[in-house]
Amino acid sequence: xxxxxxxxxxxVKSAPAKENFLFDRPTITFLGRSNVGKSxxxxxxxxxxxxxxxxxxxxxxxxxxxxxxxxxxxxxxxxGYGFATFERKSxxxxxxxxxxxxxxxxxxxxxxxxxxxxxxADDQFANYLDAIKMPYSFIFTKCDKLNSSDRHFLKIQxxxxxxxxxxxVGLKDNKGLExxxxxxxxxxx
Numbered sequence: 160x161x162x163x164x165x166x167x168x169x170x171v172k173s174a175p176a177k178e179n180f181l182f183d184r185p186t187i188t189f190l191g192r193s194n195v196g197k198s199x200x201x202x203x204x205x206x207x208x209x210x211x212x213x214x215x216x217x218x219x220x221x222x223x224x225x226x227x228x229x230x231x232x233x234x235x236x237x238x239g240y241g242f243a244t245f246e247r248k249s250x251x252x253x254x255x256x257x258x259x260x261x262x263x264x265x266x267x268x269x270x271x272x273x274x275x276x277x278x279x280a281d282d283q284f285a286n287y288l289d290a291i292k293m294p295y296s297f298i299f300t301k302c303d304k305l306n307s308s309d310r311h312f313l314k315i316q317x318x319x320x321x322x323x324x325x326x327x328v329g330l331k332d333n334k335g336l337e338x339x340x341x342x343x344x345x346x347x348x
Contacts, residue, residue, distance in 0.1 A: 164340050167229050168205035174223040177256040181225050185347040186233040186263045189298070191270030192280060193239035196300040196330075200270065201226075201236055203330050204340065211236050223257055232347035233263070259291050265346040266294045268339070273299040273327065274309060276316045285323070296324040296342065303329030 174180050189197045198211035211224070224236040238254060258264065267288055271281055288295045297320060299313060317325040326342070328335040 164344055165204050165206065165228055168207065168210060168234075169227045170210070171225040171227050171233070174225065176253055177260070180223065180257065180261060180263075181233055182263045184227070184232050184263065185265045186225075186235050186261070187266050187268070187343050187346060188235040188237050188264065189268045189270055190237060190284070191239055192272070192278070195239065195270045195272050197236060197239065197270055199330060200298070200300060200328060201234060203333065203336060223253065258293060264293070266296070266343070268298050269295050270298045270300055273302045273305055273313050276312065294346065296326060298326045298328055298335075298339065300328050302327040302334060303331040
């Protein structure tokens with residue numbers, strides 16, 4: 160992995176619709192339920208605490224927010240898919256276009272709160288990504304907040320998800336960040 164990965168991060172633009180999407184470089188994105196820690200993870204990866212705005216209020220991200228990483232690829236911060244359920248037939252508009260009709264999108268990282276494990280909405284969204292043949296991995300966030308019993312159940316969950324790759328992230332100790340960076344690099348080089 161080159162040492163420059165995630166050394167430079169520049170916010171480029173917010174895209175409210177498909178005609179505003181960027182296609183000139185590879186794109187990766189993080190997706191998940193509201194308040195799973197997408198913005199916080201992006202801030203940790205780029206090493207800037209306030210790079211992406213994070214909030215306790217769910218649903219604040221309304222557009223595709225593009226950041227250029229190392230003049231190499233776009234990292235897209237996108238709206239979450241809610242708390243309860245995900246239904247493909249009702250999934251439309253900008254996010255459907257972003258995921259299904261986006262020649263620059265290389266991989267989706269599906270973020271899961273490790274304290275909650277997979278909920279039906281997460282499982283349904285993973286099935287959707289399978290159906291559209293979009294490469295994805297799971298990232299379990301907030302792993303630094305788990306006790307030993309929770310950690311045991313997380314390992315069982317990860318085994319059930321195989322062969323889809325899982326990453327564990329604990330932001331207090333930066334656990335897992337380098338593994339995620341290496342994986343991203345393998346999809347954008």
